[in-house]
Amino acid sequence: MGTEAERNGEWAEVTPDAARRLLTAGVQAFAERGYHATTTRDIAGRAGMSPAALYIHYKTKEELLYRISSVGHRLALGILERARDGAGGPAERLADAVRHFVRWHAEHHTTARVVQYELGALGEEHYAEIVGLRRETDAAVRDIIEDGVRTGDFDVPDVRGTGLAVVSLCIDVARWFTSDGKRTPDEIGDLYAGLVLRMVGCTGHRPGDHR
Amino acid sequence: MGTEAERNGEWAEVTPDAARRLLTAGVQAFAERGYHATTTRDIAGRAGMSPAALYIHYKTKEELLYRISSVGHRLALGILERARDGAGGPAERLADAVRHFVRWHAEHHTTARVVQYELGALGEEHYAEIVGLRRETDAAVRDIIEDGVRTGDFDVPDVRGTGLAVVSLCIDVARWFTSDGKRTPDEIGDLYAGLVLRMVGCTGHRPGDHR
Numbered sequence: 001m002g003t004e005a006e007r008n009g010e011w012a013e014v015t016p017d018a019a020r021r022l023l024t025a026g027v028q029a030f031a032e033r034g035y036h037a038t039t040t041r042d043i044a045g046r047a048g049m050s051p052a053a054l055y056i057h058y059k060t061k062e063e064l065l066y067r068i069s070s071v072g073h074r075l076a077l078g079i080l081e082r083a084r085d086g087a088g089g090p091a092e093r094l095a096d097a098v099r100h101f102v103r104w105h106a107e108h109h110t111t112a113r114v115v116q117y118e119l120g121a122l123g124e125e126h127y128a129e130i131v132g133l134r135r136e137t138d139a140a141v142r143d144i145i146e147d148g149v150r151t152g153d154f155d156v157p158d159v160r161g162t163g164l165a166v167v168s169l170c171i172d173v174a175r176w177f178t179s180d181g182k183r184t185p186d187e188i189g190d191l192y193a194g195l196v197l198r199m200v201g202c203t204g205h206r207p208g209d210h211r
Numbered sequence: 212m213g214t215e216a217e218r219n220g221e222w223a224e225v226t227p228d229a230a231r232r233l234l235t236a237g238v239q240a241f242a243e244r245g246y247h248a249t250t251t252r253d254i255a256g257r258a259g260m261s262p263a264a265l266y267i268h269y270k271t272k273e274e275l276l277y278r279i280s281s282v283g284h285r286l287a288l289g290i291l292e293r294a295r296d297g298a299g300g301p302a303e304r305l306a307d308a309v310r311h312f313v314r315w316h317a318e319h320h321t322t323a324r325v326v327q328y329e330l331g332a333l334g335e336e337h338y339a340e341i342v343g344l345r346r347e348t349d350a351a352v353r354d355i356i357e358d359g360v361r362t363g364d365f366d367v368p369d370v371r372g373t374g375l376a377v378v379s380l381c382i383d384v385a386r387w388f389t390s391d392g393k394r395t396p397d398e399i400g401d402l403y404a405g406l407v408l409r410m411v412g413c414t415g416h417r418p419g420d421h422r
Contacts, residue, residue, distance in 0.1 A: 032331075034245025116386060117328050120243075161394070161402045164387075169376065172383035175327060176375075183372070191372045198409045 010108055011071065019057040021047040023071070026064045031110045035065060035118045065118060066126040072108070072115040073133040079104055080140035090148030091202050097144060098170060098196045099189035105174040106185035112174035141167050145200055155201030166196050221319055222282065230268040232258040234282070237275045242321045246276060246329040276329060277337040283319070283326040284344040290315055291351035301359030302413050308355060309381060309407045310400035316385040317396035323385035352378050356411055366412030377407050 014020040025046035029038040040061050044054040058064040083097035105112050122130060142163040148154030156162050173188060183191075225231040236257035240249040251272050255265040269275040294308035316323050333341060353374040359365030367373050384399060394402075 033247045035248075036244045037247035113328075117324075158402055161399075162406065165380065165403065165406055168383045168387060169380045172379045172386070175383070176379060188372075191369055192376065195373065195376055195410045198412065199406045201409065203414070 010075070010111065014067070014071065018047075018049065018053065022049070022054055022057055022064065023068055027068055027111050027114050030065065030068075030114045030118060035061075035114075035121045040064075062121065062123050062126070065114075066122055066130075068111065069115050069119070069122065069126070069130050070133075072111050073130055073137070075108075076101065076104060076112075077133055077137050077140065080137055084140045084144050090144055090151055090153045091197055094141075094144045094148065094200065094202075095193035095197060097141060098166065098193045099186075101167075101170045102173050102189040102192045103185040105171055106177045106188055109174040109177045112171070116171060116174065138163060138167055148200060148202065153202055162199060166199065169196070221286070221322065225278070225282065229258075229260065229264065233260070233265055233268055233275065234279055238279055238322050238325050241276065241279075241325045241329060246272075246325075246332045251275075273332065273334050273337070276325075277333055277341075279322065280326050280330070280333065280337070280341050281344075283322050284341055284348070286319075287312065287315060287323075288344055288348050288351065291348055295351045295355050301355055301362055301364045302408055305352075305355045305359065305411065305413075306404035306408060308352060309377065309404045310397075312378075312381045313384050313400040313403045314396040316382055317388040317399055320385040320388045323382070327382060327385065349374060349378055359411060359413065364413055373410060377410065380407070 011020045011023055014023055022043060025043045026038075029042050029046055033042075038061070040054050040058075041051050043061075043064065044051045047054075054064075058067065079100045080097050083093050083100060086093055086096060088096070119127065119130065142159060145154060145156055145159050145163050145166075149156050149159060170192065173192075177185075177188070222231045222234055225234055233254060236254045237249075240253050240257055244253075249272070251265050251269075252262050254272075254275065255262045258265075265275075269278065290311045291308050294304050294311060297304055297307060299307070330338065330341065353370060356365060356367055356370050356374050356377075360367050360370060381403065384403075388396070388399070
């Protein structure tokens, strides 16, 4: 499991190398067997290390999950914030946000699944921090939609609900995407950008026409 | 965990009572700890039964997961087929399909999560059968979209991709929905029906206006 993107760049910020290897081993193990069925011994073994070596970097299995979740959520949030703060009108920025957010969830679907489905295993403080990141993620999309409503480019009676639906649509790509499927991450991103522009009442877009 | 809808009606077709109690216990256990971390002993205990009593109804843990998945997928498929075959024009039927499909995924979110996230634990034959049901689910939505394109009510350049996006949007409600959230299943269903009509280029709908 795991795309090339997952095996490389994704964890570049995590150092030293041993800590990074343990995170990627954790992602694979959690994705295959679930958090509760995975032991720190399993993870250390996958990383070619001893359980004692794992404890140097992560005191508990929960801390390892938290680091995975934290890195994953921050990367996803960064994508949306860059799109929000980018150049161009609201339509262009929303399409850009969706394209990149979808591509991330397709390319990093194994990580995204762990991050999304094992939230309940986080300790209280870690959970609260991740919920905060999720609120910022929702807010970044909502900001762009509000901009578009203000400029008259979008027609959105329920900005909050529509924003949540847009984020949800993109995140669910991680559930169904497979690297051997018919569409590339870029193709899905383009299709979804068009669909989302329609959702916000930005007319004149026929999603799927411009590929 | 589990909404009232999940504790009641959902498994009515499963008899005898002991087999039904085991299924609901299985859903709760899998949702809390994941399939691989759950033993048949855990499930029997939750149902107030002995492991030996469980084996009368389900030969393996996998068979229990398969029954949960099969019942869940058939219920979800039935909802979409009824909407597809119902009265009214394509827009009405698509809105109806989305409303009911969303409501099901909100009300039965615990079951839906198990069904969606533990697919990989199914044996080969069972997996193939469930994949078949999922194809029928996608096809039911696609049929309605194709009807709408034919009548000119919808404008959809990429029918297959748009259909998959619609199904995905609705399924992901199960991931984020909580019974103590701000919106009821019906409210989410109404909002989403409006958003989906926009996705298929059915103009004149302002989602969220009609609540």
